[in-house]
């Protein structure tokens with residue numbers, strides 16, 4: 411539906427949100443479709459601006475600065491927390507600084523964290539960069555898009571469009587809506603967008619450590635609750651599996667392949683061990699299902715006619731048993747034992763204890779629930795707060811070249827976040 415400039419001004423006056431994102435240039439040529447929410451245009455404009463910037467883990471400098479600008483325009487008090495590169499010595503030393511972005515509602519707001527609900531997600535993405543597209547058509551960065559005119563089933567895609575820039579855009583939009591409705595008080599929430607979630611959790615770990623070791627927080631703040639944004643298809647997650655993993659290596663004795671009894675094949679031993687590992691029941695629970703194993707990388711041997719003197723494999727297990735503290739250790743011990751049972755002399759296991767399943771609060775009216783099989787930053791934020799995990803889009807496309815979601819999924823998640831934030835802020 412086309413509308414006049416006059417009604418546009420009216421819309422702007424009715425919705426504080428429409429005037430937001432001043433540093434993002436967008437033109438609103440039409441009213442949103444009949445059932446489109448008032449935040450349609452600022453939401454999609456913000457989402458597009460975030461996806462537009464490449465922010466592969468360890469190169470998140472630019473997106474952090476962009477987010478700071480956008481949040482300042484929305485009258486947040488913003489602090490950038492520099493985070494060291496996750497793997498020192500990798501890549502050039504002059505990589506731009508990357509930042510966690512912390513934002514408190516209100517200009518010159520108090521930077522207290524204690525008793526606030528922290529609303530958080532991550533701004534890094536997996537490689538490679540994939541440009542922003544609408545219905546599978548790449549949109550040049552400078553092209554103006556009339557978001558209001560798009561049907562709700564429109565597919566918006568690009569790297570990070572789901573994981574997790576959809577969560578970032580929806581959380582900010584939901585928080586703004588609640589603040590402008592007066593449904594929550596500005597000192598009840600704080601936003602945190604971290605780097606490094608996809609490769610090491612370095613951003614959240616750094617933030618969490620900074621709370622115990624800084625002049626700004628002589629006493630470690632206690633959050634009321636933490637809402638983590640990751641793709642859950644707009645279902646409230648009751649938790650996610652833990653993870654443990656490492657290397658299984660085999661040592662053999664080289665020899666001519668025609669005389670196998672003169673040597674010992676490291677590869678043959680390793681194959682038997684891995685077969686055992688894949689067959690074995692590593693434990694299950696009602697909530698999280700089965701512990702599963704992936705053998706992700708194998709190397710070893712010299713040539714087809716040589717008995718392999720060495721071989722190794724990298725394995726990762728998704729842990730469904732025990733609790734956050736004990737689960738990783740339980741599964742790691744089971745793996746060590748069953749590998750040793752195959753051949754304790756030839757096989758070595760180097761496995762980290764990892765983490766067990768992470769439990770989240772999912773008893774909130776009006777949400778479908780789900781259990782996730784992937785890892786998140788939740789265990790990296792230490793503290794005794796209520797945890798929630800929720801966000802738009804599907805993990806099944808999140809790291810693929812078809813990463814994307816429909817406009818209505820993104821909009822539904824704003825409504826979901828609004829309910830969840832209100833619940834979290836009100837809960838004790």
Ligand SMILES: *[C@@H]1O[C@H](CO)[C@@H](O)[C@H](O)[C@H]1NC(C)=O
Pocket residue numbers: 458459460462463551552
């Ligand atoms: C995308 O990024 C480029 C480079 O920073 C900028 O010129 C352009 O305006 C951005 N486009 C959008 C839609 O944010």
Ligand SMILES: *[C@@H]1O[C@H](CO)[C@@H](O)[C@H](O)[C@H]1NC(C)=O
Pocket residue numbers: 426429430431483484485
């Ligand atoms: C930010 O605050 C200024 C001054 O109080 C106000 O004019 C402006 O509308 C606010 N912006 C938003 C997006 O709320």
Ligand SMILES: *[C@@H]1O[C@H](CO)[C@@H](O)[C@H](O)[C@H]1NC(C)=O
Pocket residue numbers: 518
């Ligand atoms: C910000 O607030 C502090 C006290 O909360 C006050 O001392 C300071 O002058 C304020 N700064 C500005 C720029 O308003």
Ligand SMILES: *[C@@H]1O[C@H](CO)[C@@H](O)[C@H](O)[C@H]1NC(C)=O
Pocket residue numbers: 545546565812
């Ligand atoms: C976009 O491409 C995917 C496959 O990559 C396809 O499933 C989908 O139908 C396409 N959507 C549109 C709107 O063209």
Ligand SMILES: *[C@@H]1O[C@H](CO)[C@@H](O)[C@H](O)[C@H]1NC(C)=O
Pocket residue numbers: 619623
């Ligand atoms: C705590 O801060 C001090 C001084 O900044 C630093 O030397 C120390 O390494 C920090 N400890 C941790 C655990 O981060």
Ligand SMILES: *[C@@H]1O[C@H](CO)[C@@H](O)[C@H](O)[C@H]1NC(C)=O
Pocket residue numbers: 691694699700
């Ligand atoms: C768990 O594993 C058992 C066999 O060990 C299988 O029967 C069952 O279907 C598996 N459950 C799920 C949810 O995959």
Ligand SMILES: *[C@@H]1O[C@H](CO)[C@@H](O)[C@H](O)[C@H]1NC(C)=O
Pocket residue numbers: 733734735736
């Ligand atoms: C985890 O389980 C162990 C052993 O059952 C128990 O001692 C510990 O308190 C539990 N930890 C949590 C955080 O529930």
Ligand SMILES: *[C@@H]1O[C@H](CO)[C@@H](O)[C@H](O)[C@H]1NC(C)=O
Pocket residue numbers: 656760761
């Ligand atoms: C075990 O793995 C860790 C992490 O990958 C590595 O730092 C350590 O050197 C390994 N230990 C042995 C004995 O191979």
